[in-house]
Amino acid sequence: MAILSVIKFDGLRNREWVVYRFPGEEFNTGSQLIVGEGQIAVFVRGGQVLDIFSAGTYTLSTNNIPILSSLINLPFGNRTPFTTEIYFINRAAKLDLYWGTTDPITLIDPKYSVRMRVRAHGQIGLKIVDYRVFITELIGSLGDGNIVKYDNVIQFYRGLIVTKIKTLISSIIINRKISVLEIAPLLEEISTETKSNLHEEFDRYGISVLNFYITSINFPDEDFALINSILGDKAAFDIIGDNRYNVKRTFDVMETAAGNEGSGGLAAAGLGLGIGTGAGVTLGQTLNQNVANTVQAAHIACSNCHTMNDSHSKFCYGCGNKMAQEQLQCSSCQAAITSNMKFCAQCGCSLAKPKCSHCSAELAAGAKFCAQCGTKTEGDA
Numbered sequence: 232m233a234i235l236s237v238i239k240f241d242g243l244r245n246r247e248w249v250v251y252r253f254p255g256e257e258f259n260t261g262s263q264l265i266v267g268e269g270q271i272a273v274f275v276r277g278g279q280v281l282d283i284f285s286a287g288t289y290t291l292s293t294n295n296i297p298i299l300s301s302l303i304n305l306p307f308g309n310r311t312p313f314t315t316e317i318y319f320i321n322r323a324a325k326l327d328l329y330w331g332t333t334d335p336i337t338l339i340d341p342k343y344s345v346r347m348r349v350r351a352h353g354q355i356g357l358k359i360v361d362y363r364v365f366i367t368e369l370i371g372s373l374g375d376g377n378i379v380k381y382d383n384v385i386q387f388y389r390g391l392i393v394t395k396i397k398t399l400i401s402s403i404i405i406n407r408k409i410s411v412l413e414i415a416p417l418l419e420e421i422s423t424e425t426k427s428n429l430h431e432e433f434d435r436y437g438i439s440v441l442n443f444y445i446t447s448i449n450f451p452d453e454d455f456a457l458i459n460s461i462l463g464d465k466a467a468f469d470i471i472g473d474n475r476y477n478v479k480r481t482f483d484v485m486e487t488a489a490g491n492e493g494s495g496g497l498a499a500a501g502l503g504l505g506i507g508t509g510a511g512v513t514l515g516q517t518l519n520q521n522v523a524n525t526v527q528a529a530h531i532a533c534s535n536c537h538t539m540n541d542s543h544s545k546f547c548y549g550c551g552n553k554m555a556q557e558q559l560q561c562s563s564c565q566a567a568i569t570s571n572m573k574f575c576a577q578c579g580c581s582l583a584k585p586k587c588s589h590c591s592a593e594l595a596a597g598a599k600f601c602a603q604c605g606t607k608t609e610g611d612a
Contacts, residue, residue, distance in 0.1 A: 238272075239265035240319040247325075249359065250370060250379040253317040260296075260311040264289040269323045271362050274299055275316040280363040318366060324441055325381050326356035330389065335450070336397050342410035345457045349404075349411055351396050353422070353445040357384065361437030369436040388433070395428050396421075400448065411450060412458065418445045562597075 238258065240251045265288050266272045272284040274296065281298040293300040303313055335348035359365050369387075370379070385392075399421055403409060409417070426443035433440050531542050531554065538549030545554055559568050566577035574581055585594045585608070587601035600607055 236262045237265070238262055238317055240267070240270065242267055242270070242319075242321075246321070246323060247380045247382070248378050249321050249325075249381055249384060250366075251319040252377045253319065254377055256314050256316055258291065258313060258315065258317075260292050260300075260313070262291045264291055264317075266319070269321065271320045271322055273318045273320060273362055273366055275318060275366060276302065276314070278367065280366050281315070283362060318370070320359055320362050320365070322359065324356060324358040326354075326441060328355045328357060328381055328385055329353070330355055330385060330392050332393050332396065333389075336401060338401055338404060340410050340412075340458070341405065341408040342413075343458050343461050345454065345461070347411050347450050347454050349400065349448060349450050351400060351445055351448050353396075353443070353447075355385070355392070355443050356441035357381065357433070358439045358441055359437060360439045364435075364437035384438070388429075391432055392429065395425055396445070399425055399428070411448070414448055418448070421445055 236259070238253060238255075240253065242248070242251075264272060264284060266284050266286050268286050270286060273280055274282040274284075276299065281302065282296045284295075289295055299313065299315060329352070331352040332350050335350050337346065337348050339345070340347050400414075403417060403421065404411060404414065414421075422443055422445045425445070426440055429443065430440050531544070532539055533547035533549060533552055533554065535552035536547060536550040538547055540548055540554060546552065547554055560566065561568050561575040561578060561580060563580040564575060564578040566575055568575055573583065586592065587594055587604060587606055587608070589606035590601060590604040592601055592603040594601060594608060598608060
């Protein structure tokens with residue numbers, strides 16, 4: 232292999248790279264090393280980081296590669312060959328890296344008791360701060376090619392990020408009893424705590440977590456439809472009250488059952504409520520009683536012969552007695568009486584109207600004189 236005299240990496244336009252391994256290992260002490268802005272050049276031999284160069288142009292000599300030259304005992308001279316690996320590391324911060332949960336977090340919403348499949352997505356910012364640690368501890372795990380991109384780093388850490396997020400979100404929802412629908416105001420708090428939890432793990436490999444954000448926590452539409460249905464029912468409770476709502480639901484089910492052929496009629500309506508056989512029987516009994524009351528209310532018994540007549544009948548079918556009787560009060564005890572009664576059922580007082588002793592005209596209640604002849608009544612005699 233030819234000995235290279237110029238060592239440089241122009242970089243990638245999209246700045247997605249993290250590490251670039253220079254393709255060659257044979258150099259000499261007269262070679263030029265060109266390190267661009269935002270780059271670090273690291274000399275590695277036998278897996279050990281030796282010399283590090285920041286941005287600038289260097290002519291390699293025993294003076295500026297002291298650790299390497301002492302390790303391989305380079306003699307003085309302008310063209311002394313040596314073998315090493317050279318890595319260029321991107322010093323720039325990468326703030327627009329994205330992550331997301333690959334599978335949902337399944338849990339029971341503590342407020343609505345509905346199974347929810349929660350997913351989370353967000354953004355993370357990273358920067359390589361300890362080049363020695365990053366090269367020696369992590370570079371071998373990120374791939375065998377000459378270029379390692381930030382996507383490789385995120386892929387390496389994806390399991391850690393997702394585990395931390397799942398644990399933290401589940402803990403907040405379950406322990407604090409916060410509904411998934413109400414977790415949005417806590418995104419900043421969750422983001423800050425997750426960043427703190429991730430910091431130690433990233434720091435082990437020379438990487439600094441500059442920012443960490445959860446941009447969304449979401450779930451499938453069908454899960455939200457269940458909660459939306461519950462919210463609709465709750466609104467009905469709040470507006471019309473529990474009792475009226477239950478009555479309304481009962482008649483809704485009855486109407487549906489009546490419209491379904493072969494559904495078993497009203498007996499099936501109780502089962503259609505989804506509340507068990509016992510509740511269905513109770514509902515059936517209640518309905519039967521209501522029907523009986525309705526039938527009874529549609530008929531009225533004759534006070535004379537007790538024959539059942541339609542409620543709108545004016546005279547009895549059986550005896551011809553007048554059905555609708557004028558409602559009066561007993562003048563003695565004020566009990567309710569009808570116009571056809573002769574004596575009060577409460578006090579036994581005669582209900583016949585008094586007559587004038589002189590002209591036999593009916594006297595008005597409480598009259599002191601006859602309205603026809605002016606004779607004074609016996610009660611005031």
